[in-house]
Amino acid sequence: xxxxxxxxxxxxxxxxxxxxxxxxxxxxxxxxxxxxxxxxxxxxxxxxxxxxxxxx
Amino acid sequence: xxxxxxxxxxxxxxxxxxxxxxxxxxxxxxxxxxxxxxxxxxxxxxxxxxxxxxxxxxxxxxxxxxxxxxxxxxxxxxxxxxxxxxxxxxxxxxxxxxxxxxxxxxxxxxxxxxxxxxxxxxxxxxxxxxxxxxxxxxxxxxxxxxxxxxxxxxxxxxxxxxxxxxxxxxxxxxxxxxxxxxxxxxxxxxxxxxxxxxxxxxxxxxxxxxxxxxxxxxxxxxxxxxxxxxxxxxxxxxxxxxxxxxxxxxxxxxxxxxxxxxxxxxxxxxxxxxxxxxxxxxxxxxxxxxxxxxxxxxxxxxxxxxxxxxxxxxxxxxxxxxxxxxxxxxxxxxxxxxxxxxxxxxxxxxxxxxxxxxxxxxxxxxxxxxxxxxxxxxxxxxxxxxxxxxxxxxxxxxxxxxxxxxxxxxxxxxxxxxxxxxxxxxxxxxxxxxxxxxxxxxxxxxxxxxxxxxxxxxxxxxxxxxxxxxxxx
Numbered sequence: 001x002x003x004x005x006x007x008x009x010x011x012x013x014x015x016x017x018x019x020x021x022x023x024x025x026x027x028x029x030x031x032x033x034x035x036x037x038x039x040x041x042x043x044x045x046x047x048x049x050x051x052x053x054x055x056x
Numbered sequence: 057x058x059x060x061x062x063x064x065x066x067x068x069x070x071x072x073x074x075x076x077x078x079x080x081x082x083x084x085x086x087x088x089x090x091x092x093x094x095x096x097x098x099x100x101x102x103x104x105x106x107x108x109x110x111x112x113x114x115x116x117x118x119x120x121x122x123x124x125x126x127x128x129x130x131x132x133x134x135x136x137x138x139x140x141x142x143x144x145x146x147x148x149x150x151x152x153x154x155x156x157x158x159x160x161x162x163x164x165x166x167x168x169x170x171x172x173x174x175x176x177x178x179x180x181x182x183x184x185x186x187x188x189x190x191x192x193x194x195x196x197x198x199x200x201x202x203x204x205x206x207x208x209x210x211x212x213x214x215x216x217x218x219x220x221x222x223x224x225x226x227x228x229x230x231x232x233x234x235x236x237x238x239x240x241x242x243x244x245x246x247x248x249x250x251x252x253x254x255x256x257x258x259x260x261x262x263x264x265x266x267x268x269x270x271x272x273x274x275x276x277x278x279x280x281x282x283x284x285x286x287x288x289x290x291x292x293x294x295x296x297x298x299x300x301x302x303x304x305x306x307x308x309x310x311x312x313x314x315x316x317x318x319x320x321x322x323x324x325x326x327x328x329x330x331x332x333x334x335x336x337x338x339x340x341x342x343x344x345x346x347x348x349x350x351x352x353x354x355x356x357x358x359x360x361x362x363x364x365x366x367x368x369x370x371x372x373x374x375x376x377x378x379x380x381x382x383x384x385x386x387x388x389x390x391x392x393x394x395x396x397x398x399x400x401x402x403x404x405x406x407x408x409x410x411x412x413x414x415x416x417x418x419x420x421x422x423x424x425x426x427x428x429x430x431x432x433x434x435x436x437x438x439x440x441x442x443x444x445x446x447x448x449x450x451x452x453x454x455x456x457x458x459x460x461x462x463x464x465x466x467x468x469x470x471x472x473x474x475x476x477x478x479x480x481x482x483x484x485x486x487x488x489x490x491x492x493x494x495x496x497x498x499x500x501x502x503x504x505x506x507x508x509x510x511x512x513x514x515x516x517x518x519x520x521x522x523x524x525x526x527x528x529x
Contacts, residue, residue, distance in 0.1 A: 002391075010248070011291075011293075012204075014288050015148065015218065016220060017216055017220045018148065019067050019145050019146065019147065019148035019215065019216050019282075020067065020142075020145040020217060020220065020279070021067070021283065022147050022220060022222070022279070022282050022283060022289065023282060023289070023296075023455075024221075024288055024289040024292050025288045025289065025290060025291055025292065026291070026292050026293060027290055027291020027292055027293045027294055027344075027347075027376065027497070028293060029291075029293060029294060029297065030343060031123065033294075033339060033340065034342055036335070036336070036339060037336055039370075040332065040333055040335060040336060040386070041451075042087035043332070044333060045328050047328070047329055047332075048324070048325060048326075050328055051321075051325045051385075052322050052325055053321055053322065054321045054527075
């Protein structure tokens with residue numbers, strides 16, 4: 001993802017939402033969480049195909 | 057004790073203090089009232105004829121008062137108050153059509169009061185989580201439409217160019233709920249007979265949970281956690297993933313209430329898959345919350361806002377994992393019609409979302425009243441009675457459900473499975489009483505903060521142009 005100047009975001013880059021005083025890092029997705037996403041998507045495809053109809 | 061903190065400037069001048077405080081104090085009333093009804097109901101499990109000879113205090117009439125009182129009274133009233141606090145501060149402008157806020161306050165509370173009085177009198181539309189009678193629904197729907205227009209209007213006129221994640225969740229929650237509330241209260245009770253009504257009811261009831269309570273609750277923690285932790289939010293990227301995965305998967309979840317029903321098998325399969333896929337938004341936002349706390353866990357000791365948010369996030373993880381897995385056919389076979397389901401609903405609605413709005417109240421009430429928290433000791437009691445009582449209740453209900461399910465699966469008599477529950481029901485009542493006392497203490501403390509709290513004073517060496525922050529919040 002690119003920032004307003006067209007450069008890639010640094011994960012540690014901090015944005016300040018001025019009126020509320022909230023700061024926010026651009027951040028990154030941890031590897032363990034990416035692995036969870038991939039595993040769940042694979043399981044979803046399997047489950048939908050296997051259990052689309054009642055095979056008794 | 058930490059030194060009093062100062063904030064760079066006071067943006068509370070954008071907020072209609074009176075409206076927010078009135079909303080939050082009425083939420084404080086509902087936060088005591090609705091759980092108390094739950095305690096009365098739980099006593100009926102132990103003494104089945106308790107209040108049974110008074111028609112309007114029977115189980116069937118009080119149960120919706122408890123459920124709807126928690127969802128629309130305690131939780132939603134607090135959300136409305138916090139909306140009027142968060143939205144102007146996030147947008148840098150006062151609320152659009154600010155004068156409407158008072159109509160919303162009165163429509164909402166009068167509608168709610170009329171509804172919660174009507175239910176024990178026997179006026180009930182007969183749709184679970186959609187029981188409110190028509191005259192109350194008109195007022196509540198009107199309040200929802202007005203506040204939705206106000207939120208959208210404020211966002212369109214904002215000075216802050218970026219839209220923080222709290223605003224995404226709030227906008228989505230209000231737009232979804234304006235339609236869903238009308239669907240559940242004006243369409244569903246009067247149309248679609250038979251199994252189609254059940255299928256649509258599954259969607260409606262889970263839209264209340266997933267498209268109102270969840271996004272509105274997440275809006276609250278995303279707003280108050282970085283402020284109370286005094287740390288930047290861990291990841292904007294995770295906020296995006298959490299929001300869009302919730303918006304994508306939640307609409308398909310509802311039918312998981314009707315697994316093994318005559319609703320088409322593939323529809324049930326989609327609901328099961330969507331329920332499991334909700335692990336993505338849940339684990340994503342949990343990573344975001346705990347990542348935000350890393351590096352400043354000291355605030356967990358100092359701030360009651362941080363305490364309630366972090367503990368609520370822990371219950372959120374447990375409750376949502378329970379909810380996802382109980383949709384699986386094998387787990388559903390064991391747990392359906394047992395207290396396992398009640399454990400899940402309490403872990404999410406009370407353990408998570410009520411605690412998060414409570415955290416928001418601890419943050420906002422001292423700031424807007426200009427008073428320090430009335431009593432740190434009472435706040436401490438509130439916190440520990442809530443955590444102790446609720447942890448016991450969550451464990452007891454979960455264990456109950458698993459025992460009931462196992463007994464029924466091995467062919468035990470239904471009455472025997474109920475008789476085996478007696479000690480657990482007693483523990484549940486005692487846990488409920490503990491939580492309820494905690495809520496009374498906490499809400500009294502917040503009320504006294506407004507009427508008797510000591511004025512917040514800036515430290516002597518505070519730089520010019522800064523404002524003092526209340527302690528312990």
